[in-house]
Amino acid sequence: MKxxxxxxxxxGQGVLSMGKILAYAALENDLEVTWMPSYGPxxxxxxxxxxxxxxxxxxxxxxxxxxxxxxxxxxxxxxxFESKVKPGGVLIYDPYGxxxxxxxxxxxxxxxxxxxxxIEMGQAKSYxxxxxxxLLKMRPDVPVEAVVRGLKxxxxxxxxxxxxxxxxxxxxxxxxxxx
Amino acid sequence: MKDEIKLMKGNEAIAxxxxxxxxxxxxxxxxxxxxxxxxxxxxxxxxxxxxMVVLQAESEVASINMVYGGAATGKAVMTSSSSPGVSLMxxxxxYLAASELPALIVNxxxxxxxxxxxxxxxxxYFQATKGGGHGDYHLIVLAPSTVQEMADxxxxxxxxxxxxxxxxxxxxxxxxxxxxxxxxxxxxxxRRTNEEIKRQCPWAVTxxxxxxxxxxxxSLELDSAVMEKNNERFQRTYAEIEKNEVRYEARFTEDxxxxxxxxxxxxxxxxxxxxxxxxxxxxxxxxxxxxLWPFPYDAIRDAAKNVKGILCVELNAGQMIEDVxxxxxxxxxxxxxxxxxxxxxxxxxxxxxxxxxxxxxxxSKA
Numbered sequence: 198m199k200x201x202x203x204x205x206x207x208x209g210q211g212v213l214s215m216g217k218i219l220a221y222a223a224l225e226n227d228l229e230v231t232w233m234p235s236y237g238p239x240x241x242x243x244x245x246x247x248x249x250x251x252x253x254x255x256x257x258x259x260x261x262x263x264x265x266x267x268x269x270x271x272x273x274x275x276x277x278f279e280s281k282v283k284p285g286g287v288l289i290y291d292p293y294g295x296x297x298x299x300x301x302x303x304x305x306x307x308x309x310x311x312x313x314x315x316i317e318m319g320q321a322k323s324y325x326x327x328x329x330x331x332l333l334k335m336r337p338d339v340p341v342e343a344v345v346r347g348l349k350x351x352x353x354x355x356x357x358x359x360x361x362x363x364x365x366x367x368x369x370x371x372x373x374x375x376x
Numbered sequence: 377m378k379d380e381i382k383l384m385k386g387n388e389a390i391a392x393x394x395x396x397x398x399x400x401x402x403x404x405x406x407x408x409x410x411x412x413x414x415x416x417x418x419x420x421x422x423x424x425x426x427x428m429v430v431l432q433a434e435s436e437v438a439s440i441n442m443v444y445g446g447a448a449t450g451k452a453v454m455t456s457s458s459s460p461g462v463s464l465m466x467x468x469x470x471y472l473a474a475s476e477l478p479a480l481i482v483n484x485x486x487x488x489x490x491x492x493x494x495x496x497x498x499x500x501y502f503q504a505t506k507g508g509g510h511g512d513y514h515l516i517v518l519a520p521s522t523v524q525e526m527a528d529x530x531x532x533x534x535x536x537x538x539x540x541x542x543x544x545x546x547x548x549x550x551x552x553x554x555x556x557x558x559x560x561x562x563x564x565x566x567r568r569t570n571e572e573i574k575r576q577c578p579w580a581v582t583x584x585x586x587x588x589x590x591x592x593x594x595s596l597e598l599d600s601a602v603m604e605k606n607n608e609r610f611q612r613t614y615a616e617i618e619k620n621e622v623r624y625e626a627r628f629t630e631d632x633x634x635x636x637x638x639x640x641x642x643x644x645x646x647x648x649x650x651x652x653x654x655x656x657x658x659x660x661x662x663x664x665x666x667x668l669w670p671f672p673y674d675a676i677r678d679a680a681k682n683v684k685g686i687l688c689v690e691l692n693a694g695q696m697i698e699d700v701x702x703x704x705x706x707x708x709x710x711x712x713x714x715x716x717x718x719x720x721x722x723x724x725x726x727x728x729x730x731x732x733x734x735x736x737x738x739x740s741k742a
Contacts, residue, residue, distance in 0.1 A: 220556060224383045232383075232556035236409060236494070258648035259555050259641070262722035350383070 198228075198253050200338050201261055203278055205246035206270025211325030214351070215268070216247035218329065221347030222339040223251045231259040244273050251338050268332050272296060287335050289328065307335060309373050315366075322359075323366035330370020341367060379560040386526040386552040389559050390456065390482055391416035393530035394428070398565040399480075400451035401429040403442035405461060408494040409550035410484035413456040426567050436461040440468030440481075447477035447543075448593040450573040450580030452534050456482035458550075459500050460491055462508075469543060470509025473610070474595030476579070478537035480530065481515070482546045484553040485691075487718030495718025496550030498640060501695035504547045505669040512607060514614050516544035516621065517668040519639040523557045525666075531562055536621060540613050541579070547668060549691065551641035551720065622675070623666035628654075629679040632661030634734055635708075636726075637676060637700050638689040639665045646689050648723035649730075660730065668696070676703040683708060685734035689726055690714045709734070 202219070206212045213234050223230040233248045248264075250256050263283045269275045269290040275297070282288050284303045292298065293312035311327040333341060344367060348360050384392070390413050394402060404414045414432060422428035429446075433439040439455045446453035457465065462483045472479055485500050487493040504517045516536050518529045526548060533544040574582050584590050597603040628650060629635065638646045643664040650660045663679050665672050680686055686708055688697040694712035701710050713729035715721045721729075 217556070221383055224381065224558065230383070230557060233551065234554060236550070236554045256557075257651060258645040258723050259551065259557070260645055260720050260722060261648075262724050 200251045201264045202249045202266045203264045204268045205274035208245040210270050212245045213247050215325040215329050216249045218351045221351045222344040225343040225346040226339045231256050233259040326363045326366035327370035330367035331374050334371040334374040385556050386523045387412035388416045389523050389527040393527040395422045396562045397531045398567040401446045401453040403431050403433050403439040404455045405436050407458045407461045409553050410458050436464040440465035443479050447479040450577030454480035458484050458486045459488050466509035471595045472543045473513035476541040479543045480533045485549040493718035498691035519547050521643050523559045618670040622670045622672050624672035624675045625664045629661035632659050634660045635683045635686045636662045649726040671699045673703040680704045680708050686710045687730045688712050
């Protein structure tokens with residue numbers, strides 16, 4: 198098993214955190230994992246992305262040109278990464294704020310109304326967890342239980358009371374993926 | 377007992393490993409992409425547990441001179457910075473080498489020259505391996521390619537520095553500094569007591585008691601006849617290091633038609649290119665120098681015996697390629713592929729470069 202994932206959006210949308218939580222979940226599930234962020238000023242606005250690789254074998258390059266799975270949170274990232282999804286791969290995106298939807302037909306394109314769901318749920322901060330839920334539905338690389346254990350490691354203790362809300366958002370995201 | 381596996385950035389691993397090693401002091405000044413070293417040390421507050429001193433100095437020049445002071449007392453002290461900061465430290469590094477002081481310097485390289493970019497680069501190879509500061513000296517230079525090696529090379533760097541009484545350097549880059557992956561930290565060691573330091577470092581300035589000559593730690597020697605003797609001693613040390621401490625990793629070299637030489641993070645990108653190439657039936661091997669000084673000349677010469685070409689892949693304009701050419705003379709064509717200024721090539725670009733240079737050279741005329 199190997200999943201080469203790109204998560205991309207605006208700085209502040211929780212792109213790096215989503216990757217980090219996934220990486221901790223992989224650690225909990227005894228998988229090999231690398232987490233390679235774009236770093237620097239883009240964390241304070243502009244685009245941010247992170248490459249997460251999960252594998253049951255040692256991982257060579259943490260830097261990739263093509264991906265099995267893409268989770269896309271804004272138009273710039275869609276423009277940049279749609280062509281980088283391997284044929285047969287999965288592209289998950291939130292249509293909110295997207296003017297030019299993905300056009301590829303050789304990959305599985307999965308729209309997830311995550312922004313709408315966060316507004317409905319009244320918890321804007323779990324936006325990224327809804328998308329993580331959609332990712333886990335499409336790519337069951339790690340069980341949700343491992344993600345919850347991963348959350349405990351990824352979040353400082355003072356935020357642990359938010360874990361149930363995060364889990365709820367993850368499950369919401371899973372339910373938003375239409376078969 | 378199962379070792380505890382943690383997930384952390386390479387920079388964080390350096391900080392944890394320094395405390396675990398029983399290091400006595402860290403002096404540094406923040407600069408991207410290695411600020412997490414200092415940040416992590418400040419967050420872990422080792423002065424309350426092991427007694428390790430952590431200090432944000434007023435500049436890199438101050439940091440390296442604090443390292444000089446700490447090292448002169450026989451303490452295990454270190455600093456970390458990134459390219460422009462390490463340039464500022466060069467005078468102090470030369471003084472450390474000339475005063476035969478053990479210390480650990482970490483350079484998490486970014487794109488230069490000048491202030492350049494904050495993104496990954498390997499353009500300080502010459503600076504690290506060929507001097508950097510003035511005078512005839514060498515640093516032991518370790519090049520990690522994983523977060524695990526970031527952690528492991530802290531202990532190795534200190535051990536080698538104390539064994540040979542010479543500063544050592546971890547030459548990393550923004551990729552291995554910023555990426556997170558699994559790491560098993562070394563066990564916690566006690567810091568050495570003052571008595572142990574006096575025994576292990578009889579040369580150190582530890583407070584003179586009766587019965588011994590005073591120790592003077594200095595790089596200044598105005599009598600040239602003595603200074604030449606000093607230099608001869610340094611060179612004997614370097615010869616010992618060259619004899620004993622060469623480290624490298626060779627993979628897929630047995631049946632290889634082509635050889636890649638690459639160090640640090642880019643070696644992993646090359647490894648992915650090699651995996652892809654094998655699927656196409658192209659057999660490429662790789663030698664990854666782990667010590668950049670002393671350089672694994674013999675290993676590269678051996679691995680190159682049956683290959684049609686060597687591609688030296690670096691995040692710079694071509695620096696290590698000079699050592700690779702020295703290793704093989706003119707027996708094999710050696711080409712360079714690299715990106716500069718903080719741009720990191722992907723595995724496909726590496727493979728395309730190798731094909732263009734050695735397999736379909738006619739394509740390159742286009």
